[in-house]
Amino acid sequence: MVWRCETGGVPTTGLRERKREKTRDALAQSALRLFAERGFDRVTVEEIAAAHDLSARTFFRYFASKEDVLFSEGDRRRTHLLAALADQHPSARPFPALEAALRLVSTDYAQERDLLRLRHHVITSTPSLSTRAAERRQGWEGEVIDQLRTSGRADGMSDLELRLVVAATTTALQVAIETWVASDAPDLETILDEVFDRLRNGFGR
């Protein structure tokens, strides 16, 4: 996972960093479980921290807020996506560039089906979180559109066309992930193959 690579650093830093990440992951996992069991609004930061013998103050060294447990991973993925998009060959047009970048990012999801399922459940069952998630998705789409525009990939494309490519691709990724999260059988990659093939070839045949 590109965005998790440590950029150099002596072994001690690496060890401390890994320990830090382990604590962070453990906090996130138990927070998600508590949210799913009792409802997001009924769980306090104190309880999440106490499950690991930590104080609320320590929790805030890992997450900026209770919402941040649900959304910080998304921030990392967005950074990852924008980097992956920038890395695509300059001549790649918006759709293939976006497909390649989204496929790279989706490898982050592949080992986290249970956590994604919990997260999805918590967000869809809490109206304020659904709103935040929708707003974030819009912001995320806006950034992708801006990057495709400034990189020159979208030259000659109307705003309508570019918005459509990005919105349709994002929607397709969401359908793919939701289908995968709700199922047990197939791996995410096979689902993504089907979905992107369909967008590439169109709904006409």
Place this chain on the structure above:
Amino acid sequence: MVWRCETGGVPTTGLRERKREKTRDALAQSALRLFAERGFDRVTVEEIAAAHDLSARTFFRYFASKEDVLFSEGDRRRTHLLAALADQHPSARPFPALEAALRLVSTDYAQERDLLRLRHHVITSTPSLSTRAAERRQGWEGEVIDQLRTSGRADGMSDLELRLVVAATTTALQVAIETWVASDAPDLETILDEVFDRLRNGFGR
């Protein structure tokens, strides 16, 4: 507009019905303007009604709630869409059937750009309404999927494929309407032509 046709009835009923609809439209228009000016939560039903020398009690003869002013038109459009979808030739597959039905429904929008613009502004600037709108869109998509499934049109299609067709088409319609509402120049039909052509032919070329 199919769903507005009076089904027979003597002239007197028609006149009363038209008067009723005129009052309803006038109430909706001034409510939208008040919401846009002062914020949805700061406008009372009493104020909306008072602008037409009516009581709150009378308002509730036209709308079930304050939210209903924003969403009842959508209910009518959903009914219209499902009817238009059922009217398509039995052999039409999901994508062309959905395209034809959505084009029919979109003629309802064509004369209402200013109202749509106001409505869009009110909903996007009120978090609770954005949530309701998103939930409604999901319910709407679910009903379309159910109808396509039970009508036999989607026979041989996987759930993933059917969900993708519906989600991509809905998203495309939304992009088209948002682009049209935000602009002054082109008519909605030209935008829809471009958007549906692209979905039909795919993003691969």
